[in-house]
Amino acid sequence: MSSPSSGFENLEALAEHLRGELENKKFILLYAYNGTGKTRLSMAFKDIGKQEDARDTLYFNAFTEDLFTWDNDLDGDSERVLKINSASRFFAGLAEMEMDNRIRPLLSRYADFDFKIDTTEWEVSFSREITTGEGEQAKTVTVDDIKVSRGEENIFIWCFFLAIVQLAMDGAVAYQWIKYIYIDDPISSLDEQNAIVVANHLVQLYREATNPINTVVSTHHNLFFNVLHYEFKNHFNRQSSQYVLSQNRGTCGYVMRSQKGDTPSFHHVAALAELHRVSQGNTIHTYHFNMLRVVLEKTALFHGYGHFSACIKKDQDDADGILHQRFVDLLSHGKYALFEPSEMGSETKDYFRKILRKFLERYPFNPALFPNEAEEPPTP
Template identity: 60%
Template sequence: MKNNRRYTDLAALAAHLRQELDNKKTILLYAYNGTGKTRLSMEFKNIGKQGDVRDTLYFNAFTEDLFHWDNDLNGDVDRKLTLNASSHFFDGPAELEMDNRIRPLLQRYADFDFRIDRENWVVRFSRTVDGQIIENIKVSRGEENIFVWCFFLAIVQLAIDGAEAYQWVKYVYIDDPISSLDEHNAITVGNHLAQLLNKPGSALKVVISSHHPLFFNVMHNELDARKSKNVSAYFLSRSKSDGSYSLAYTGATPFFHHVAVLTELYKAEQSGELYTYHFNMLRSVLEKSASFHGFSNFSACIARDADDPDGVLHARLINIMSHGNYSLFEPQPMLDENKAYFRKILHEFLSRYPFNPDLFPQPVEGADTP
């Protein structure tokens, strides 16, 4: 992946994305949690918001917050999901029969039903068990997320079809729609979304960002980002030294998450800016590599020392370091001893499974290297 120009802040990056969409239909972004994906989506939205005029329909954590539960704590009977009716997101439900538009979408993923109370702006859920309908149920968090997602998809469909209530939509920005879904549903959601966006005649411009590698790969393939001149795909990263942002073009070949992760780990190792969460990232690479080579455990991809023929020490170290409370949002620097172990495991992995050296940066002069 070759590096493009850097952007001083998210506002500058958002402006660039809008400019690129003058000549593109879709932009795909892959980034780790904590990079600033949600904030980028809001910067993108804010550029097109002038008073009551807006141009971006977006799905992100703020969209999910337009829905919140009233669990009827007093009666514990009438549980319902309330809607923030003041949002332009809900411009159309009263007139456009949203129930009938959402239901076919929801049935792809879930076995519960719902009804929208347009007078009180609430949604009530039900489920059929042994032939009996149980009303006013509280669905799980994952089921709630998929309902909100289907609500959003129904609105996107209305915008594509030119419904009057959503004629203000010029851009659609989608940030991580599958945070609570398993891999099967990640594939289904990606495939379904691509079908919708590939619909002939749609004039909408779309940005999709995600930290989920499988979902990103599905979208990359379904939108044919390798060949299409209307689609750009990037790896988004943020510099810890100056806070700037950069986009790395994923190239004309399918995006490989583990390669992108390796380049980030290598940069961190070369700069000496190693944090405890880098062990989580390294473990992810080892697990994917082990699976590719047919091994049942990531330890098979760790080089063995003469005094540790089974690789127990390094495997245990990665197990311990990748299961602690090491947050991306409050990163903790590695201890020097753990840095040494990390570097040893990483360099031996790269030596054992050689990758294209052009993908990795040259050592930083004066860096804290072994």
């Protein structure tokens, strides 16, 4: 039996629908593979609530990270700080709310570094305790003004966001403008190992809130979706809806299908069919490598491999498959690839087609899903 579905002409219409549904629900959970338009949907949802200077949506997506930028102290190479965009409403209550003490308990679940927020200079400095020496000579020292890793920075920003969510749900005056919260793919920014912890932590925060704010969560991450599915089912069953979002190739619109189970069924097959269709033409964007990587990763997991490169067919002159792996690695990353998609160059398109074609030759998917709509393009 097929799940009920709804069609939408564009992302703006879909965003309006989500807002309407949140009048009766507390949570909406969306699954969509990379390239569908999750980030653009979060921005469309946010933009509907913009009325002159007024806003109504607190959002977390790829652009939230842009509110923080590094000053690496290129002259002295010693005092590295993370600068904060003081003009953003995101930081409306920063000076008055003792944000350090609100973030620190959240961050301690994920990281071993400490931080200090300077609300005069609008910057964050980081430190870490390390142990030097051995035995009786061992001692612990604090190293200040360190530059944390990219993953640690993302975890810090996520915890900063959660602290603001807590303030908003506690009724803090600085955040009373927040009517909706939209969270887009925190797992894209966080380490894979934290998927379960992040999902559980997020739901716990809402369970403990006196007045939880209506929220949309969108993700391409199966494990994250799975954990949230069970958490919402156990604690907010009648207050949540779950959907799979996909593009309608025929109308260039979008389809949102109700998802009852914990795993979006066969979505990788739909993604693969879409990739094949795209490869038959000449309009191939860089984000299609994101979609291809997702399919390769799912296939690798199914066959018990630890890395997607095991599913890339190797050429005789590239015995280790390094070249094709690097193409997938490099072109499946990039913060703006989905929001501002750019078309691949002709040589890159050829490599994309070759990797996809050899993958389909190696794994016997139903050929009826992949009709040849055009003559096979040349390969490098």
